[in-house]
Amino acid sequence: MVNITINGKVVRATEGEMLLDVIRREGINIPTLCQHDALEPAGNCRLCMVEITRTEWDGWKKYVTSCLYPVEEGLIVSTHTSELHEIRKTILDLLLANSPHSDVLQKMAEEYGLHKTSYEPNLEGDNCIMCYACTRICEVLGKSAISPVMRGHEKVIAPPFGEEPPDCIGCLACAHICPTNVITWTDENLTRTIWKKKFELIACEKCGKATISRDFAEYLIEKRGLPKEYFNTCDDCKRVELAQKMGALVDKAKEVAL
Amino acid sequence: MKFQFEVKPSLCTGCRTCELACAFSHTRDKKPGRSRIYPIAYAPDKFVPVACLQCDDAACVKSCMFGALKRNETTGAIDLDRERCVKCMACVAACPFGCALVDEGHDNEIVKCDLCGGDPACAHFCPTKALVYKKIG
Amino acid sequence: MTQTDMTKLDKIFNNNPQSPGSLITVLQDIQREFRYLPREALEKTAEILNVPLSKVYSASTFYAVFSLKPRGEKIVRVCKGTACHIKGADIILEQLESGLGIKAGETTKDLKYTIELVNCVGACALAPVMLVNEKYYGNVRCDRVMKLVEKD
Amino acid sequence: MRIDSIDKLAAWRDECRKRLDSQKKKVLVCLGPGCLAGGSDKILEEFHEILSKKKITDVTLEAVKKTGCHGFCAQGPLVIIEPEGIFYTKVKKAHVKEIIETTLEKGELVEKLLYKERNGDGTDHAIVDYHDIPFYKYQKRISLRNVGQIDPDRITDYIAAGGYSALAKTLSSMTPQEVIDQITKSGLRGRGGGGFPTGRKWATCAKIESDIRYVLCNGDEGDPGAFMDRCIMEGDPHSILEGMIICAYAVGSREGYIYVREEYPLAVINLQNAIDSAREHGFLGENIMGTDLCYDIKIARGGGAFVCGESSALMKSVAGEVGEPRAKYVRSVVKGLHDKPTVLNNVETFATIPVIINEGADWFASIGTEKSTGTKAFSLAGKVKNTGLVEVPMGVTLRKIIFDIGGGALKDRKFKAVQTGGPSGGCLPEDKLDLPVDFDTLTKAGSMMGSGGMIVMDDRTCMVAVARYFLGVLVKESCGKCVPCREGLYQLHKLCTKITKGKATEDDLNLMENLSRVISVASLCGLGQSGPNPFVSTLRYFRDEYMAHIRDKKCPAGVCRELITFNINDQCTGCLACIAACPVEAITGEKKKLHVINQDLCTKCGSCYEVCNFDAVDIK
CATH class of the missing domain: 3.10.20.740 (Ubiquitin-like (UB roll))
Known part of the structure; x- marks a missing residue:
């Protein structure tokens, strides 16, 4: 200590x-x-x-x-300290200059008394602040499907060659972790699209509800040795299943220890 | 000291008090959380309260690539570290009992039973004592 | 990629330890052999060195020497070092750009010329300096730029 | 021959020396970057060509050799005839025959090729021996001792010059601790820019428990305007290897790398040759010189990224990754390459080590100043007469370097500023010229020693444009990882551009000053932390010039194109020179008649100004 x-x-x-x-x-x-x-x-x-x-x-x-x-x-x-206040304010000011439309940044900047950026705002800014959270989380996952590309002010986060990332498994970790909500995706019916790549979502065998992407499930099954059948049904149906199993036991024993 | 839920389905009326207790005991930002426990009818008018079994070799822990799910050595519950969770839903998909849940009211956070830190509100409020949290061994 | 290209590539892989640590060296060897980094070569590199493709791509775009596009027969480099700058490297570049009809970093459609900027080639005594492939030209005057480029 | 014992080296050295001494006359052809660009490779070929057909007493083919940079680039291509030290300047291939016939055969001088020094009355006098030329006279060469004197490809040349004797001394009579003590006592500070005490770095590395330690050499000479390290790598590669091997012995390392920037292909070739021949002769690899020391060196080529000169970025690049720095709250000497303790020193530092071992720490410490001992190599460039490579004792004044050695500003224009330290450094004005050059004084004055680039600027250099130039370099070279550097320098550059266009206000200047402070405290690595220096130092000493751009919308130096116009005054003799020089045909006129510039076509490139011999072009 x-x-x-x-x-x-x-x-x-x-x-x-x-x-x-x-x-x-x-x-x-x-x-x-x-x-x-x-x-x-x-x-x-x-x-x-x-x-x-x-x-x-x-x-x-x-x-x-x-x-x-x-x-x-x-x-x-x-x-x-006042100097730290100035440092944080300046950093937010710089970020806001490059991403003037980001509500997350606007809100943070307001707390430092900054209503708009002191610099010429980049109206085409995409809100990405280059924190690397997305690429880092993808690396933790063991995939590294996306990465920082170029350097300096031209740097962007992108998949290889700006095309569908071959290593992406559609887990959405990058999109969820992004502090400024830059990474977008869509789930339509049973198709997920992220980084321009399409993924099949697993449909619950019983009710048809979409769960995670098949590629993600397969990755978990392979990496973590989970039984495949765990992924066949959705959480709602699995709970009902559990209730039924417990019920069956109750009929035998009247009491169940969970 | 080890504790365990004792469930007596015969006493469960499906009144959903446990659900309410759970939701309110997990209130954040003045919004009750999603309940981690549900009385589910397994036959007409026959109910059983279903919640996380805190499995020994838990699928949720295995499925989490980011180390957000860990056994709490004090309570014995598998706790979710909200600061580490990225909401990838792996645990929701992997739990064979469907007991890792998504809380839509709280920005789609993942929630699961944490045994309320050792004093589960659901058991506390169960009017019929169908659900009891009890010392074992 | 042709069979010969694949053989060349294999040779590069065999000359380096096949581990992630060789990434930059392998990319440099590929660039030297092909004068740029062909996409297929990068994909193969990722596979052989066991590096995620995204990291191969990231490195290929981070380091200024790498080019992802084929480059011209003659690579004209304008030194942008301090000494060259204060002796008018900007004007040399302008002449070159208007003479060849391309911007720095670009290649003419007929794949004859590429203009590149280099930070400093360490020949500051001769500023401003321009290189055509490996050949240095010192004390370049802006009205002579195109003549030097078109020489040989 | 493999040197498998210390004793064997002395015998070999005698042999090498005898062989060299048998060459009565030596012809050294400088193949440094400057002379090479002037075609000195063709000159060397011509010497060989003629001499292979013609027998001359006292001159063997072997005695005509290439060397690395001799230093006086402004006078290149250079040919030096030893032992007299006859110094032929601006040699062309066509002169070779004359040199052979006149000097080598008859022992006479080729007057027109001799160096001419300007007398006070405007006349010239020739100087034969280069040692007497002011450019060389005031220098003291330690790290550059062999550069320009030996053939870098011949290990025998290096051996004859005393090479690897320091290593032999180390291995035969010193413990690792004694080596570290000597280096510490010598006061040697890292020549790469930071000036960290080398001995302390080695001591820290040696003390850390670890199975593996690395000794790395930083040859990523990224500062635009610096070429000292290039010349050492190309001209005397063995001295670097010897320094590294001694370091490996001192800290207990078995493996090392030299990181060379991609822009220096010849350095890579010469270093590789040197490594191969050092290995062949038993100076690298297993059981060096028959002792227990095992150490080997590989070359890692850089990829054209300035940020890779930063230690943690360099190590990432060596490990095959993108060269993004990490925060160094744990220093790389503790946790460096592959997370192992690592000594990283630059080329000049390693090249100095053998001399310290041989001559002793006290000798080295007696040179220079108390806190900056020894000598420092500089590359003198920009608007100065005698551009080239110089090495002087620490503590000499800037004035001595720029005026006595460098000969003052080009075309006798007015000296305005000297830029040291590359993009991280700063510009110092005339009244700082009497400052002694050492690590601490330059930093205090708002610049820094840096790796040793020294760029002279005259009154035709706009300091705002210079700041903008450096900021532009840094914006391009920032790795883009941390916000203050990536976004901050970008905005600073943008605002500086605004000034050069005459569109900025005083508020902008205030914003820039505040921003600069934050960038320097909040950036992750040295690149960002020192990034605002070019702006801050020029503003500190040349605020008037900034104000002229902002308030009067004028560029006093006549550089910023948005703020100037070119006009021809009545001094014009109608010589047509400017018409020929204008790349856009904006000038019209006839012979012996006043020429006129069409302002619509003029791109303000300044070509007419450069060629006019009659001061007839006005820039306003």
Whole structure:
């Protein structure tokens, strides 16, 4: 265990823990866009920056991204100085310039007193803030169907050659994790379309309700050794099935231990 | 200490109090959550309350590629870490008992029975004691 | 891709360890052999090195030396280093672009010329510098640009 | 021959020296990048061609050899005749015959090819021996000691010049700790730009428990305007290898890479040759020089990404990935390539190591200043007379480098600023010229040492346009991972462009200043953190010039095209030169009559201004 000071309060933390986790555990609100617990921290959005110093640094201080900074004994952390306010505001201002239509960004910027971007807005902006959450989650899944393409300001997130990504299994993790809801998909009847690729959705054997994509189910079956038949029916029908099985047991035993 | 649900279907009237209790005990943002338990009729007028069995070798845990489902060593429940969940619905599709659910009222979050941290509201409020949460062993 | 191309590709794979760590080296070898990165070659690379195709594509677009499109017989590179810049590299480029009718990074339709920009070729003493394939031209004057390009 | 014991090296060296000494006259043809572009490869061929047919006493074919960059690129192509040090400049293929007949056969000088130094009264005098030329006289060469002196492809040349003796000394008489102590004591700081103490880096790496450690050399000389490392890699590759092997011994590494940028194909070839021949002779591979040391080096080629000069990005690139930096709260010396402890030093640093080992830490520390010891190589370019490669003791003034060595601004125009440190550095004005050049002084003045690019700018260089240029480079080279760098530099560049077009307001300037501060504290890696420097430093010293663009909509240097016009005044003699030079046929006129520029056609390229010998072209 180590002791650190956050905004004047001494806090205990476990060695190896990241500052952001400790700060949030203390109930302090720090905005983030690229952070997600299912992902390794990346430090892309820079919103979680905090100021750190130590007594022996003699007044010298530096700014670090708390999502990536492991706690150290004796660290003195400030999370809401005026300089940090300015940093976060500027970052949101820059993001808003490139994605002026994003309601998520607009809302965050409002909290910093920013009603519109100070820069020339890119009216064709697609709201993508290049946090890599989508590509990172796809990598965690073991697929890496999409990736950052090009570099610098031209960078976009895209499938290889801008076409249907061969490795995509239509799980929608990328779309769900996207903080600015850029990645769109459609589910029509039993067909899911994402990244221009079409997927068959499994229809419940009993009621016909669509569940997950067949490719995703097959991937889970193969990767995690799950029985194939688990995926044949939808959750509603499976619950009814369970009730019936329990009922059958009741008729025998009158009492069932769940 | 281990606890277990004891279900007496003969006492279950299908009154849905358990459902209500569950939904309200999982209220967030002033909106009750989707219930994790349902009394289901297995025959005319015969009901049984169905909820997560907290399986030993749980399909939901296996199906989660992001490590969002983990056994809570204190309560014995398989808890969903909402911060890690990406709502890919793998667990909903994989649970052989249909007990991982989607909460439409809360932005399609995945929900499942967490034993209310050790004191399940459903059992607490069951008027007929068809559902009892009990120490075993 | 023709059979000969496939043989060339196989040779590249055999000359490098077939692991993800060889990705950049393999791509460089392919580019050297084919003068660009053919799509099929990238797909094959992903398969042989066991790297997701998206990562192969990502690397191919990240590094400036790689080209996903066939390039011209003559690659004309304009140095955009500091020394060249202050000695008028922009004007050299303009002359070149209007002379060949293409922009930097593009290739003429007849696949004869490609214009590329390079950061600094390290021949700053000769600024402004232009290269036609491997041949350096120093102290380039803007009214001579096209003559140099069309030489040989 | 494989050197399988320390003793064997000395015997081999004697042999190599004898052989060299037997060559009474040597002809060195510079094949550095500058001279090569002037066709020096053809000159070398011509020498061989003629001399293979003609026998001349004291001159063997072997004694005519290619070398790496000799340094004085502005005078290239260069041919040097040793032992006299006769320095022939601007040599053409056609001159070769004359050099052979006059100098090699008769022992006389070819006057017209000698270097001419301008006297105070405007006349010239020739200097024969290059050591006497001011450009060379004030230099002290340590890392460049062999560059331009030896044939990089011949290991025997390197051996004769004392090569691998430092390695022999290390292996035979020093413990790894003693090596680290020597380097620490020498005060050597990383030549790549950051100036981190090399000894401390090695010590940290050696201390970490690990089965594997890497020693990497950064040859990704990305700063536009810098070519020192290129010249060492091309001209003296063994000195880098020797430095790396000594480091491998000191920190306990078995494997290393040299990361070379793609734009330097010759460096890759020469390094590969050097590695192969070092391996063949027992300096690399298993049991180096018959000892227990095993270390081998591979070349990793870069892909044309400036950001890969950043250590964590470089390591990712070596590992075959996209070169995006990671936050270095755990330093790469602790967790570097493949997450193993890694020493990464640049080319010049490694090339300096053997000299420190041989001459001793105290000797090295006695050169330069207290906190910046030794010498530093610079590539002098831009609007300066004597462009080329120079190496001087730390602590000499900028003025000495630019005026005494560099000869001052080109065409005797007014010096305006010097840019050091590449895109991450800054521009220093005239009144900073007396600052001593060392790591800390340059940083304090708002620029930085960087890897050693030094670009001279005159009064025809617009500082706003320079800032815009560097920002443009950085926008293109940003990896795009973190917001402040990707979006911030993009906006900064856009605003700077607005200024050069005369469309910006003072509010824009304020916005830029604020934005710059945030970019430098909030960016993930050094590229972003130092990204605003070109803007910040030019604004600091040339605010007037910014204001002229903003308030008066004028570009005082006559560069920003939206703000200038070209006109021909009555100084015009009607010589037709500008008409011939104009690429868009915007100038009309007849011989001996005043020429006129058609403003509708004029693209403001400045060609007419450059060719006019009568100051008849006005830029306003």
